[in-house]
Amino acid sequence: xxxxRNIKLAGLVAGVLGLSMTGAMARDLTVVSWGGNYQDAQxxxxxxxxxxxxxxxxxxxxxxxxIGVLQAKVKAGAPNWDAVQVEAEELAIGCADGLFEKLDWAxxxxxxxxxxxxxxxxxVGAIVWSTLLSYDSEKLKTAPTSWADFWDTTKFxxxxxxxxxxxxxxxxxxxxxxxxxxxxxxxxRAPGGVDRAFKKLDAIKGDILFWESGAQPLQLLKSGQVVxxxxxxGRISAINKTEGTKFxxxxxxxxxxxxxxxxxxxxxxxxxxxxxxxxxxxxxxQSKLPQDIAYGLPSKAAAAAVPADLAADLPTxxxxxxxxxxxDVDFWNDNIEELxxxxxxxxxx
Amino acid sequence: MIRQRLNACLLVAPLVVxxxxxxxxxxxxxxxxxxxxGTVRETFPQTAIALADWDGAxxxxxxxxxxxxxxxxxxxxxxxxxxxxxxxxxxxxxFRTLLPRTARAVREAPAGEKVDLAGxxxxxxxxxxxxxxxxxxxxxxxxxxxxxxxxxxxxxxAIAAVPPEMAVNRATMTxxxxxxxxxxxxxxxxxxxxxxxxxxxxxxxxxxxxVAVLLPLWTSLLVRTxxxxxxxxxxxxxxxxxxxxxxxxxxxxxxxxxxxxLIAMTHVLLPFMVLPIYASLLAIPKNLLPAAAxxxxxxWQSFLHVLLPLAMPGLLAGSLLVFMVALGYYIxxxxxxxxxxxxxxxxxxxxAIGTANWGMAGALGLFLLIxxxxxxxxxxxxxxxxxxx
Numbered sequence: 157x158x159x160x161r162n163i164k165l166a167g168l169v170a171g172v173l174g175l176s177m178t179g180a181m182a183r184d185l186t187v188v189s190w191g192g193n194y195q196d197a198q199x200x201x202x203x204x205x206x207x208x209x210x211x212x213x214x215x216x217x218x219x220x221x222x223i224g225v226l227q228a229k230v231k232a233g234a235p236n237w238d239a240v241q242v243e244a245e246e247l248a249i250g251c252a253d254g255l256f257e258k259l260d261w262a263x264x265x266x267x268x269x270x271x272x273x274x275x276x277x278x279x280v281g282a283i284v285w286s287t288l289l290s291y292d293s294e295k296l297k298t299a300p301t302s303w304a305d306f307w308d309t310t311k312f313x314x315x316x317x318x319x320x321x322x323x324x325x326x327x328x329x330x331x332x333x334x335x336x337x338x339x340x341x342x343x344x345r346a347p348g349g350v351d352r353a354f355k356k357l358d359a360i361k362g363d364i365l366f367w368e369s370g371a372q373p374l375q376l377l378k379s380g381q382v383v384x385x386x387x388x389x390g391r392i393s394a395i396n397k398t399e400g401t402k403f404x405x406x407x408x409x410x411x412x413x414x415x416x417x418x419x420x421x422x423x424x425x426x427x428x429x430x431x432x433x434x435x436x437x438x439x440x441x442q443s444k445l446p447q448d449i450a451y452g453l454p455s456k457a458a459a460a461a462v463p464a465d466l467a468a469d470l471p472t473x474x475x476x477x478x479x480x481x482x483x484d485v486d487f488w489n490d491n492i493e494e495l496x497x498x499x500x501x502x503x504x505x
Numbered sequence: 506m507i508r509q510r511l512n513a514c515l516l517v518a519p520l521v522v523x524x525x526x527x528x529x530x531x532x533x534x535x536x537x538x539x540x541x542x543g544t545v546r547e548t549f550p551q552t553a554i555a556l557a558d559w560d561g562a563x564x565x566x567x568x569x570x571x572x573x574x575x576x577x578x579x580x581x582x583x584x585x586x587x588x589x590x591x592x593x594x595x596x597x598x599x600f601r602t603l604l605p606r607t608a609r610a611v612r613e614a615p616a617g618e619k620v621d622l623a624g625x626x627x628x629x630x631x632x633x634x635x636x637x638x639x640x641x642x643x644x645x646x647x648x649x650x651x652x653x654x655x656x657x658x659x660x661x662x663a664i665a666a667v668p669p670e671m672a673v674n675r676a677t678m679t680x681x682x683x684x685x686x687x688x689x690x691x692x693x694x695x696x697x698x699x700x701x702x703x704x705x706x707x708x709x710x711x712x713x714x715x716v717a718v719l720l721p722l723w724t725s726l727l728v729r730t731x732x733x734x735x736x737x738x739x740x741x742x743x744x745x746x747x748x749x750x751x752x753x754x755x756x757x758x759x760x761x762x763x764x765x766x767l768i769a770m771t772h773v774l775l776p777f778m779v780l781p782i783y784a785s786l787l788a789i790p791k792n793l794l795p796a797a798a799x800x801x802x803x804x805w806q807s808f809l810h811v812l813l814p815l816a817m818p819g820l821l822a823g824s825l826l827v828f829m830v831a832l833g834y835y836i837x838x839x840x841x842x843x844x845x846x847x848x849x850x851x852x853x854x855x856x857a858i859g860t861a862n863w864g865m866a867g868a869l870g871l872f873l874l875i876x877x878x879x880x881x882x883x884x885x886x887x888x889x890x891x892x893x894x
Binding site for chain 2: 222223224225227228230231249252253254255320354361364365366368372375379380381486489490491492493494495496497498500501502503504505
């Protein structure tokens with residue numbers, strides 16, 4: 157009798173498991189982005205209107221990046237994410253390793269509708285964003301203008317914020333050491349270049365607070381814990397808008413990068429994800445983004461449609477673009493492991 | 506009889522399946538991943554043969570260049586090719602861009618024609634690169650285990666230390682154990698008196714103290730950490746109050762250093778210390794302490810000889826819990842610590858999430874697991890006599 161009951165119970169459990177698995181099969185389109193006020197803007201401009209248009213729900217999740225996350229999802233088969241916004245480094249590795257579906261460029265209106273660096277087999281650019289020097293203009297009376305000023309602790313006494321990790325820190329150190337922005341990666345690739353950057357970092361090591369997440373530099377600036385910090389440009393303009401702060405940014409010596417929309421390999425909602433990406437790449441939709449957050453637009457027509465006063469804040473504005481460099485994806489994909497090890501060793505010394 | 510046994514088996518089956526699925530299998534997978542050589546041999550079968558007899562000291566055999574060209578002409582699944590690239594790039598930064606570039610050039614070259622590797626990229630003339638390829642061929646490797654201990658194989662194949670500027674894992678591991686021990690001691694220093702006071706009270710006072718220690722457990726870890734940032738920063742509440750009272754004339758550095766890590770972690774982990782001690786104190790008969798006093802023991806003597814030995818099982822269990830949970834922390838130290846406060850879990854997360862290098866993540870995890878297990882065994886020995894007494 158009890159054995160019979162147990163078998164029934166087991167059947168019930170199996171049934172419930174089976175149900176939840178079929179539930180997973182018929183999952184709604186899941187779009188993944190970077191969270192925070194950026195994703196709030198995306199929800200308003202892309203996710204909700206697309207859901208209304210397609211008459212199907214769109215789920216959105218956020219993540220913090222990392223190729224390991226995508227690899228684990230794809231290797232497990234039937235990933236639970238469909239359209240994912242990734243950084244340029246993840247796009248390059250994931251595309252080479254077969255973690256993404258190939259995009260249907262016909263649906264996107266052709267490759268010539270986008271700036272060159274936003275076009276890849278597996279991804280289409282979603283935003284152009286910058287990492288740059290920022291400071292609170294209400295606290296600093298003399299404005300810093302370069303990374304050399306960031307390193308000048310006599311002229312600007314106080315702590316500084318930098319992102320924890322070798323990426324950006326090494327580039328900025330070389331710029332502070334007098335390397336012209338356009339030659340930073342040439343120097344980093346040459347023998348002794350990395351040593352030179354670490355030596356420069358040594359000079360202000362005791363004055364640096366290292367941050368991890370994009371919201372931290374804002375908090376550090378606002379509380380006066382640091383006098384200046386590296387930060388993501390979109391976050392700076394957003395906090396100025398929402399909290400009335402007077403944070404300013406220094407564009408010369410900034411490093412810009414492109415984030416792209418991708419579709420995870422084996423996504424059960426592949427076609428719908430492609431339609432979503434096409435929708436989010438339409439000039440009339442994309443051009444609304446800078447109203448909420450100051451990221452540049454990879455669609456040429458969308459960029460042209462941004463009002464002049466908003467365009468001036470974007471990384472793609474000519475005067476901002478002038479002294480900026482693009483992140484060197486190949487350099488970092490080759491060296492991130494080795495240099496992170498060295499950076500961590502340097503931190504602990 | 507058989508049916509009864511079958512039923513018993515069915516009853517524990519969920520537990521066995523759970524343990525196997527979520528405990529034993531992941532541990533085994535971690536161990537295997539950390540020593541697996543990866544897919545390089547499958548992706549470059551002819552190169553493997555060509556390099557097999559090379560001693561690694563002289564120039565790489567001429568046949569190796571042709572073999573790799575032939576291997577790159579093969580159609581291999583992109584995911585496997587990517588895995589091989591990752592394994593190689595981890596040992597020799599540069600393979601990530603070198604291999605796809607070379608593969609493209611090789612496939613564009615007319616079939617049967619000799620391809621000049623050095624012409625495609627000068628790095629192909631580097632002997633160290635070929636040595637990395639040769640060493641990546643076996644099915645099993647000690648490269649990850651050695652790297653986790655800041656060791657490597659030198660050109661002759663002997664185990665040697667990595668250059669000092671690259672040595673980070675042993676220091677981070679030691680730091681992880683030191684921070685965990687410091688947090689455990691702080692939790693004892695605060696948790697033991699707290700539990701004693703709580704156990705001595707009754708009614709709403711006891712409930713209030715218990716809620717005070719439990720409340721943080723119901724709040725998100727990130728919220729608690731962020732609150733400490735607001736309290737401890739230079740312009741935070743604590744520094745403002747001390748400055749206002751004239752006790753200090755410049756802000757104390759309470760956060761973004763080791764002090765910040767210890768304060769935040771101790772706060773988060775305190776419940777794990779208080780609750781076991783509290784439980785063991787409740788089990789002590791109420792008349793023991795008055796009895797000790799009646800026999801002439803001073804308060805500190807009755808604490809040392811009566812209360813503490815009886816509370817010891819709870820104290821040990823609490824210490825073990827706090828210490829082991831502390832070992833795995835990395836968000837709190839990352840947010841409240843300074844340059845020199847990184848713990849090993851953040852390094853493991855970097856390899857697993859950031860670079861999908863599961864081999865290194867597994868090897869580091871293994872070296873975290875071994876001392877932890879050893880400590881657990883020591884605890885088992887220590888707690889036995891106390892339990893028997």
